[in-house]
Amino acid sequence: MAVGKKTSTKDEDLLLQDFSRNVSTKSSALFYGNAFIVSAIPIWLFWRIHQMDLYHMAFLFLLVTFGSTWLVAFAYKNSKFFLKHKIAQKREDAVSKEMMKSLSDDKKMSKKEKDERVLWKKNEVADYEATTFAIFYNNALFLLLVIVASFYILTSFTPAVNYTLSVGVASGLLALLSTGSM
Numbered sequence: 001m002a003v004g005k006k007t008s009t010k011d012e013d014l015l016l017q018d019f020s021r022n023v024s025t026k027s028s029a030l031f032y033g034n035a036f037i038v039s040a041i042p043i044w045l046f047w048r049i050h051q052m053d054l055y056h057m058a059f060l061f062l063l064v065t066f067g068s069t070w071l072v073a074f075a076y077k078n079s080k081f082f083l084k085h086k087i088a089q090k091r092e093d094a095v096s097k098e099m100m101k102s103l104s105d106d107k108k109m110s111k112k113e114k115d116e117r118v119l120w121k122k123n124e125v126a127d128y129e130a131t132t133f134a135i136f137y138n139n140a141l142f143l144l145l146v147i148v149a150s151f152y153i154l155t156s157f158t159p160a161v162n163y164t165l166s167v168g169v170a171s172g173l174l175a176l177l178s179t180g181s182m
Contacts, residue, residue, distance in 0.1 A: 088126035145170035
């Protein structure tokens with residue numbers, strides 16, 4: 001190890017984790033669970049409205065649903081990353097005011113520790129709000145794209161092709177749109 005090189009501390013690792021694109025295991029499970037549910041909703045649409053046989057098309061339904069689940073979860077992660085920093089900036093004053101008010105009674109706590117707690121709370125609030133909004137926004141856009149594609153754009157195709165293209169294009173477009181800035 002080089003003499004001038006420092007090893008990162010636990011605090012530095014936590015700070016870097018707040019600004020990375022990686023999501024926690026809890027968020028990842030939440031994203032994949034929600035993505036699976038929203039990706040499976042079009043199955044009902046095509047089973048009941050387009051009269052596709054559920055048992056004969058089960059392999060196609062599963063294949064497209066799992067592919068769509070991965071793409072929608074990818075869109076959630078990207079959206080959360082962009083939203084978290086915007087929300088943190090907008091909520092900074094309110095969270096700081098609330099935390100300073102609650103910490104003002106504690107005279108034993110140093111200013112640095114109070115600032116760290118405010119920063120932690122700000123990141124926690126931003127993370128929660130970014131997660132919920134990313135899920136809501138992407139679900140709404142995905143379902144809108146599926147409905148428009150299946151009922152208006154791909155009506156002349158067979159139901160199997162319609163399902164594959166409408167769900168595939170909707171989830172692919174959603175993943176593509178999530179890579180840009182919001």
